[in-house]
Structure formats: structure tokens, C-alpha cells
Amino acid sequence: MEIVAFYIFAAIAVVASLLVVGQRNPMYSVMLLITSFGALAGLYVLLDAPFTAVTQIIIYAGAIMVLFLFVVMLLNVPREEPLAAAAATLVGPTGMRVGAALSVLLGIEMVWALSRYGSVPFDPDFGVEISDVANIGKMLFTQHAFAFEVTSVLILVAMVGAVVLARKEH
Amino acid sequence: MVPYTYYLVLSGILFAIGTAGVFLRRNLITVLLSIEVMLNAVNLMFVSVGRYRGTVDGQIITFFVMTVAAAEAAVGLALVIALFRHRETLSPDAFTSLKW
Amino acid sequence: MLEWLLSWVTPVTVHLALIFIIFNLLVLAAAFMVWMERKVCAYIQDRLGPNRVGYAGWKQPFADVIKLLMKEELRPKAADAMLFSIAPVLSAAAAFAAFSVIPFGTELSLWGYLKEPVPLQIADVNVAVLVIFAITSMGVYGIVLAGWSSNSKYSLLGGLRSSAQMISYELSYGLALGAVIMLSGTLSLRETVMNQSGYWWYVIPKWYIWLQPLGFFIYMCAGVAETNRAPFDFPEAEQELVAGYHTEYSSMSFALFFLAEYVNMVTVSAVATSLYLGGWLGPFLPDWLAWMWFLVKVLALLFFYVWMRWTLPRYRYDQLMEFGWKWLLPMAVLNLLATAALVLWLG
Numbered sequence: 001m002e003i004v005a006f007y008i009f010a011a012i013a014v015v016a017s018l019l020v021v022g023q024r025n026p027m028y029s030v031m032l033l034i035t036s037f038g039a040l041a042g043l044y045v046l047l048d049a050p051f052t053a054v055t056q057i058i059i060y061a062g063a064i065m066v067l068f069l070f071v072v073m074l075l076n077v078p079r080e081e082p083l084a085a086a087a088a089t090l091v092g093p094t095g096m097r098v099g100a101a102l103s104v105l106l107g108i109e110m111v112w113a114l115s116r117y118g119s120v121p122f123d124p125d126f127g128v129e130i131s132d133v134a135n136i137g138k139m140l141f142t143q144h145a146f147a148f149e150v151t152s153v154l155i156l157v158a159m160v161g162a163v164v165l166a167r168k169e170h
Numbered sequence: 171m172v173p174y175t176y177y178l179v180l181s182g183i184l185f186a187i188g189t190a191g192v193f194l195r196r197n198l199i200t201v202l203l204s205i206e207v208m209l210n211a212v213n214l215m216f217v218s219v220g221r222y223r224g225t226v227d228g229q230i231i232t233f234f235v236m237t238v239a240a241a242e243a244a245v246g247l248a249l250v251i252a253l254f255r256h257r258e259t260l261s262p263d264a265f266t267s268l269k270w
Numbered sequence: 271m272l273e274w275l276l277s278w279v280t281p282v283t284v285h286l287a288l289i290f291i292i293f294n295l296l297v298l299a300a301a302f303m304v305w306m307e308r309k310v311c312a313y314i315q316d317r318l319g320p321n322r323v324g325y326a327g328w329k330q331p332f333a334d335v336i337k338l339l340m341k342e343e344l345r346p347k348a349a350d351a352m353l354f355s356i357a358p359v360l361s362a363a364a365a366f367a368a369f370s371v372i373p374f375g376t377e378l379s380l381w382g383y384l385k386e387p388v389p390l391q392i393a394d395v396n397v398a399v400l401v402i403f404a405i406t407s408m409g410v411y412g413i414v415l416a417g418w419s420s421n422s423k424y425s426l427l428g429g430l431r432s433s434a435q436m437i438s439y440e441l442s443y444g445l446a447l448g449a450v451i452m453l454s455g456t457l458s459l460r461e462t463v464m465n466q467s468g469y470w471w472y473v474i475p476k477w478y479i480w481l482q483p484l485g486f487f488i489y490m491c492a493g494v495a496e497t498n499r500a501p502f503d504f505p506e507a508e509q510e511l512v513a514g515y516h517t518e519y520s521s522m523s524f525a526l527f528f529l530a531e532y533v534n535m536v537t538v539s540a541v542a543t544s545l546y547l548g549g550w551l552g553p554f555l556p557d558w559l560a561w562m563w564f565l566v567k568v569l570a571l572l573f574f575y576v577w578m579r580w581t582l583p584r585y586r587y588d589q590l591m592e593f594g595w596k597w598l599l600p601m602a603v604l605n606l607l608a609t610a611a612l613v614l615w616l617g
Binding site: 002003006010013014017018020021026029030033036037040043044046047048049051052055056059060063064067068071072074075096099100102103104106107110111113114115117118119120121122123124125126127129130135136139140144147151154155157158159161162163164165166168 | 171172173174175176177178179180181182183184185186187188189190191193194195197199200202203204206207210213214217218220221222223224225226227228229230232233234236237238239240241242243244245247248249250251252254255260
């Protein structure tokens with residue numbers, strides 16, 4: 001039963017990501033990426049990590065993608081421009097084909113390397129301790145407290161930076 | 171039960187798809203979207219490794235990756251808006267020289 | 271005979287039945303809200319409201335639905351077909367999905383016929399509060415897409431404004447929820463309600479609204495702003511001034527937007543009752559009728575919603591955003607800090 005759910009979510013994630021990369025309209029890309037995030041949230045639930053699943057929806061699908069959507073709407077770029085034929089080698093058609101080939105090679109390599117473990121199952125006892133949000137809170141605020149504080153400063157810097165960069169110059 | 175390797179393989183596939191997107195797309199926003207796909211693949215791997223080892227550290231790292239991704243998306247999009255104002259185009263080919 | 275039938279009932283069937291019942295109840299609740307709104311609005315304005323179709327006009331929402339079903343479904347030619355059709359569906363789906371984790375009663379065992387008692391809740395997840403927050407933040411997409419895909423300047427502006435308002439007030443919403451989570455020590459809605467059982471001095475129930483009055487005020491303000499209602503409905507009222515995000519929609523798509531709005535109102539009220547007003551807890555009624563108390567509390571909050579709409583003038587958009595960022599958010603942060611200090615100090 002879990003395997004069926006895994007395959008469904010995995011199929012949705014892969015197909016949606018392929019379409020994000022493959023299709024022309026940036027608005028559709030954003031919506032497809034939201035679908036992909038939803039599928040990943042489902043996978044996190046299967047991995048006994050409900051807090052991460054919900055955080056994924058809140059932060060990624062609920063905030064970051066709204067930001068992307070706003071920018072796409074405000075810039076109002078129509079479909080993608082076709083590639084200029086006389087572009088430099090690195091960015092021209094040859095460059096793109098080499099890049100695509102390298103990515104496919106990367107994909108094959110990763111699938112080969114990561115499947116070398118064989119069919120190792122998860123330990124079902126670990127699931128209970130992991131899904132408890134209180135544990136995450138304890139670790140986050142004791143062992144990783146410094147990273148937590150630094151992250152809040154990082155977000156402040158990003159906020160100020162975004163406002164400054166996108167400001168109209170007078 | 172789903173074996174551990176299935177999640178790792180899925181994460182690898184998603185990462186490769188994201189990388190292909192960064193290479194192939196001629197629209198700055200879609201490049202940023204592909205970077206988000208890559209970050210998500212990495213998150214999936216962290217959570218599944220955490221589940222395998224029985225620690226909560228995987229999820230904590232995922233939490234930080236998500237926050238950093240949010241910050242990076244915000245700054246990246248601000249840059250895209252600023253660039254768009256100067257050149258009226260979102261194609262990376264238009265920004266290949268250092269001078270406006 | 272009944273026992274033989276019920277012996278087949280597996281948990282899956284019970285859950286499916288529960289989902290079916292709750293879905294229909296939500297749709298009926300939206301229809302009831304349409305009627306209540308018109309009647310209450312009429313009495314506030316010193317007139318009678320619908321009273322032709324059935325006694326006191328109770329059949330009015332059903333007549334409205336039939337009228338809407340028979341209208342022509344329009345789509346502007348330049349509109350993006352897929353996004354245009356998907357936007358109301360997204361709105362409605364998010365509205366209904368958020369209700370799946372709300373508990374509205376204790377466990378029912380149908381007097382021993384069911385093999386295991388069924389809690390009156392579709393899914394008892396232990397991160398229920400965050401699930402609601404997540405799904406309400408998905409509701410923004412329906413509005414943004416509706417504004418964008420209509421391909422009309424006024425729709426776009428209305429959609430952008432409305433979604434900017436929703437994401438601004440989400441922050442205060444989340445911080446108000448955070449303060450309650452600190453008090454109850456758990457993210458599960460059922461446990462939060464159970465933590466509010468009992469009485470002080472045998473008379474005052476131990477609800478969190480007494481401990482968190484400011485939090486309740488912040489939550490209700492943010493909830494009203496999230497559902498684009500009453501004093502915060504400038505993006506909708508643009509319809510009276512210029513146009514809103516659902517101008518280009520007609521017939522059932524329009525009905526879906528309004529269904530989504532009413533169901534969102536019901537969800538916000540239901541979450542407020544669970545977190546602040548003690549859910550289904552109340553004196554006198556036996557356990558298996560406890561959902562009636564829940565209903566009474568939710569109805570009280572919904573009446574309050576309708577009352578606010580027809581009594582208060584609406585905020586202008588910049589006043590609205592200023593209130594959300596400069597007043598409500600600092601208040602929510604202070605509330606959180608004060609709650610944290612008190613919880614630490616009083617243990």
C-alpha cells in the first residue's frame with residue numbers, strides 16, 4: 001500500500017519537474033513546480049516526517065512560489081524567446097546540447113551510484129521518534145541554536161537586499 | 171515498506187532534471203525554478219537519510235535549506251527585476267557583457 | 271440485522287462515509303450562510319429580507335443555486351483557458367481541504383456497534399494546526415490565478431491586491447496560532463481542545479480565550495482579512511468601484527468562488543472555536559451529542575462575521591495594509607513574547 005503511494009507521488013514529482021524544465025510558458029512552470037512540491041510533501045509524510053511536509057507546503061508552495069508568481073505576473077514576459085542562431089559557443093545550440101547530454105549523464109551516474117545499496121528497508125522503530133515535532137524543536141534550539149540564529153540574520157539580510165535591489169532608481 | 175534506495179534514486183533523478191533545466195532554459199525565471207527543483211531533490215535525500223539513521227538531523231538540515239532557498243529566491247528575483255528594467259528581456263544571453 | 275450490516279463496516283468505509291458527510295455538511299453550511307447573511311443584513315438594515323421562497327425564505331439559497339446553474343458559462347477570448355478554469359477549483363479545494371483536520375466531537379461508537387470508536391474528525395494528525403495554516407496559504411493561488419488569467423487590467427489589480435492582503439495577514443495569523451500552541455504544548459487540535467476541559471471555581475470553563483484575549487482578537491482580525499470579508503474586503507468591493515478578481519467569471523465558477531469564501535469563513539470560525547473557545551466541550555450534553563456545542567459556538571462566530579460586515583465601513587487598501595503590518599504584526603509578536611514569558615514564569 002505504501003509502495004503504491006510512493007510510486008504515485010514519485011511519478012507526479014518527476015513528471016511535474018520534467019514539465020517545469022520542458023515547457024514554454026513560465027506561468028505554467030510555476031504551477032507545475034507547486035504540484036511537484038505537493039508530491040514531495042507527500043513523500044515526506046511517507047518518510048515519517050510530517051513536520052517537514054507541512055513546512056515544505058507553508059514555505060515553498062505557500063510563500064516562495066507566490067513570490068515567483070508575482071514576479072512572473074509583474075514582468076509579464078510572454079513565451080520564451082527563440083535562441084539567437086549566432087550566439088556564442090557556450091550558450092549557443094551546441095553548448096545547450098552538450099549541457100543536456102551532461103545532465104543526462106549525471107542522472108544516469110546518480111541512479112547507478114545510489115542504487116548500489118540494494119534493497120535496504122527502513123527500520124520501522126525509528127519512525128516514531130522522528131515524527132515527533134518536540135524532538136525537532138529540542139535539537140533545533142539546543143544543538144543547532146547557532147545555525148538558527150544565523151539563519152534569522154540571513155533572512156533579514158535577504159529582505160533588505162531584495163528591497164534595495166528591486167527599488168526604482170531615481 | 172519502500173526500500174531506502176528508491177528515495178535516493180528518485181532524489182538523484184530530480185537533481186539531474188534540475189541541472190538540465192539550468193543548462194537548457196533561456197529564461198532567467200525558469201533557471202531559478204530549476205535551482206529550486208535541485209534544492210528539493212537534496213531535501214528529499216536529507217530526509218530519507220535521516221529516516222534511515224533514525225536521527226532528526228535530516229529534518230533540521232532540511233529546515234535550514236528551505237530558509238536559505240527562500241532567501242536566495244527573494245534576492246534572485248529582485249535581481250531579475252532589476253535586470254529586466256534595464257534590458258526589457260529575461261534571456262540570459264542579453265547579459266553576457268559586463269558593460270550596460 | 272443492523273448488527274450484521276455494521277459488522278462489515280471497516281475503517282476505510284467509515285472514513286469514506288465521514289468524508290462524504292462532512293463534505294455535504296460544509297456545502298449545506300455555505301448555503302445556510304447565504305441565507306443567514308441575507309436575513310441578518312436585512313434586519314440590520316431594518317427590512318425583512320427574503321421571505322417569499324419558503325417560510326422565512328429558507329429555500330432562497332437553493333433557488334440561487336438553480337439560477338446560477340442555468341446561466342451561461344463565459345470565458346473571455348484572450349483569457350488563458352487552463353488557468354482560468356483551474357482558479358476557482360483551487361480556491362474551493364483549499365477551502366474544503368482545510369476542514370479535514372478539525373475535530374468536532376468526541377469518539378462515536380454508535381452504542382457499541384462499531385468495532386472501534388470513530389473520532390469525529392477526518393484525520394487526526396499530530397501537526398493539525400500547521401496543516402490548516404499550510405492549506406490556507408494555498409488558497410492564495412486561486413485568487414492570484416483568477417486575477418491573472420482573466421487578462422483584464424482590473425482583474426489583475428484586484429487579484430494582486432487581494433493576494434498581497436492575504437499573505438500579509440498570514441503572518442499575524444501564524445503568530446497568534448503560535449501563542450496558543452505554547453499554551454497547549456501540542457500541535458494537535460484534538461489535544462488542544464482536551465486541554466481546555468475543566469472549570470475554574472466550577473463556573474468558568476478553562477478556555478484559552480480567557481488566557482489569550484489579545485491573541486483571540488489578533489486571530490479574528492487576521493482570519494477576517496484572510497477570507498477577504500467585512501472591513502477588509504476592499505479587493506472584493508472593487509466590484510462596486512471598478513472590478514475585482516472574479517469579474518470575468520459567471521455561473522458555476524463564480525459560485526465556486528463564493529462557496530470557497532463561505533467555507534473559508536466556516537473553517538476560520540471552527541479553528542477559532544477549537545483553539546480558543548473549547549471546541550465541543552460544554553455542560554449538560556452527553557458525549558455523543560457534544561458536536562452540538564461545537565455547532566453553537568461556530569454559529570456564534572459566523573453571526574459575528576456577518577454582523578461585522580454589515581455594520582462596519584470598509585478599510586481602504588493602504589489603510590488595510592498599514593494595519594496589517596504596522597499594528598497587527600507587532601501586537602502578535604508582543605503577544606507571543608508575553609505568552610512565552612508567562613508560560614516560563616508560571617510553569
